[in-house]
Amino acid sequence: MSLKIVKRGRIWYIRGSVAGQHVYESTGLGEKRAAEAKRARREAELVQRSAHGATATLTFAEAAAVYMESGGETRYLTPIIEHFGPRRRLADIDNRAVNACAAALYPTAATSTINRQVITPISAVVHRAALDDPSLARRFQRRREPQGRLRWLTPEEAERLIAAAPLRVRRIILFLLGTGCRVSEALALDRPQLHLESSEAWIAKAKNADPRMVILPARTRRALAASELPKAGAVFRTPKGERYKVRGSNSGGQIQAAFNSARDEAGLGADVTPHVLRHTWATWYYAATRDFGGLMDFGGWRKADMANRYRKLAPSDLPRRLLKHGWDFGANFVQPETDESGNRSENRSVG
Incomplete structure (x- = not known):
């Protein structure tokens, strides 16, 4: 059985079963052609996941959701999730991808900001995913911060x-x-x-x-x-x-x-x-x-x-x-x- 789209009110929904997984979810779309395209992508994703395993197709957005549901820090994650989008595989997130994300989100930011608001949250998401599958573990290179004078009061x-x-x-x-x-x-x-x-x-x-x-x-x-x-x-x-x-x-x-x-x-x-x-x-x-x-x-x-x-x-x-x-x-x-x-x-x- 494949997936199909059905309309409920003004919104099209995806419904059906693929590779033994039942699906019933909103496309969030009111235009049929766009909803059909989303259905096709969703079906292809489920087929690929069935063939290669969930880990191979796990997206950064999905891994981030698990991390946040586990009580992880959410403060800086939203712009990162939006940058990578809903389809970017976690396995494809490497240092080059992290650097591109930093350049897109904070082009003029200080090194400490990049470490705190990009590299640290991405590392946390990957670390949480690696608890379920150690093959996902990896380390990202933090940027060296200049050591300025540490202010304290006499x-x-x-x-x-x-x-x-x-x-x-x-x-x-x-x-x-x-x-x-x-x-x-x-x-x-x-x-x-x-x-x-x-x-x-x-x-x-x-x-x-x-x-x-x-x-x-x-x-x-x-x-x-x-x-x-x-x-x-x-x-x-x-x-x-x-x-x-x-x-x-x-x-x-x-x-x-x-x-x-x-x-x-x-x-x-x-x-x-x-x-x-x-x-x-x-x-x-x-x-x-x-x-x-x-x-x-x-x-x-x-x-x-x-x-x-x-x-x-x-x-x-x-x-x-x-x-x-x-x-x-x-x-x-x-x-x-x-x-x-x-x-x-x-x-x-x-x-």
Whole structure:
């Protein structure tokens, strides 16, 4: 039995069986000649798949659908799927095809953008397909990114930023500086995931889908404990008391305006963004502890080369300066009490 087209309302549908597979699907077309052409292509595809196996004819669009249904990141996939179209076989996607896709979608983009928005999502789709059929496994060449200066804040710069920020944003800044969380991870934090008694926070909605527990240094914990935290829902909220809408993982656009205002008042440059606070935590944490395993675990990095960038950034006096400003990342360490603006009091407590 072959396929045929039947009209339902204004739309033609494909119906029938080929190679033992029953089909009933919309063409999305109202013009009969175009619908007939689509039927012929669909029938040829099913015959080819029957003869050569599903893997040989698996399209990128089909593989991407499986990847997304499995919980994969969808953010950058739509333009890639549209570029390759519904018929491009996954087996035909090689480095040349990836480069052509990058040139078509982002002709003037930076190397980092190509890696993040083209090569990484394509690699993820292929990797997921290879779980079902190892013969599909392959690697794509990432573009070498220039290693620029990694911006981080000195304790003194951080104090100026904290002092200049409004209370609502100040608490977020203190949380980011104390934990190294990405902005999206912090804004997604719910009250039951914040454990002030044990100075911990459970990051359930992590960028790489690997939840983790982070440790709150005493200064961060005290700032949160002094806040009127909600009993349920989001810990950090908009001026209207609403949950932030999380878009992306690193940009910090949700708090950008208030952050930029505080940054400018603090006399810091435009290169200081909310994500710089993650670089700052990593630099501080490693300088204070020399614990590379903790750096990777608490920072949520899967690859050592990502975390390794922070091992050679800090001057030798950074641990002392951190303690001076109330930042203790060590275990059972006595540190000076500070309020949210960094002013020392006479009381001392164990972090």
